[in-house]
Amino acid sequence: MEILLPVDESEASLQAVRYVVTRAARASLQPLLLNVQRMPAQAWPQRGIDPSVLERALYEQGEAQLRAAEAALAEAGIQAERLVRIGPPADTILEVAQARRVGAIVMGTRGKGMLGGFALGSVALRVATGANCPVMLLKPEARIPTETPLRVVAPIDGSEASQAALRHLAALAPQLGPMHVHVVHYLPPLTFIEAVLPPHDDILQNWTGEAVAIAMDAATQVLDEAGIAHETHSFTADPGEGIANFAHDLNADLIAMAMHGGGNLRRLAFGSVTWKTVQLGRVPVLLMR
16 A cells, blocks of 8 residues: 655655654555655746756755655665655645555645644645544654554544544554554533423433433444454543543553534534643644544
8 A cells, every 4th residue: 555655854845754654565566755855935937047946946855754654664674765845835735645545545635845833724624624534643752563463542432433433544554554443432411401491302412311322333343244353431521531532541552533523412623622631742643534
């Protein structure tokens, strides 16, 4: 499986490369290293500057920024293809991913240069929301797993999106290696309005446990069919904080979750739980549609 590795000179992107090294030893991964150079806003077009000279300089700079990543892969006996492109970082990454039909994108957050800082509107966010393949995000301090089976935290919310994410996770088992999946369901505490107003059917279903049981049964069926070891957990707490804290307490190796939620638990939606988990989590986060 070909995987796209957007890299610059940041520690975050090198951490993504290190993660691929640990996985490539167990699976047939073909890394594609990509560096994107942004055209200086004030340098083009400007009198006295030869466009070909500027373009050549940007390509040379991109090649230089790929060397550390290429060396880390080569040391592990992994040969990677290299690409340098000039253009808007997020759009260029997505274009290359689509053109090459890569199986996944693995990239750092809180980088510098093309990766920028990790915040809403950053390159990492735009790539994760626009990609048609799974996207793994790693912070510079993310722990790289060295043992198997992987301890994977898989949040669900009863939506088709979260079930699809579990199916994607199962399909990636050959690349990720043996895993033990902890399926977690977080029910947010009732809001003040929900507490004082007459209960609606969807709230009653959630709080009587009916929706939780249905979501758990569907999740365990996916993992049973894939032959993946698993156990289930259900909590009442803020989902974003709860998922990150559970993964930390478990000493998990990976959080694997849908890009957005919905279904019965409407507050588990893109823009809240997913990105709060990424921001608070201390392990790699695999985001899937």
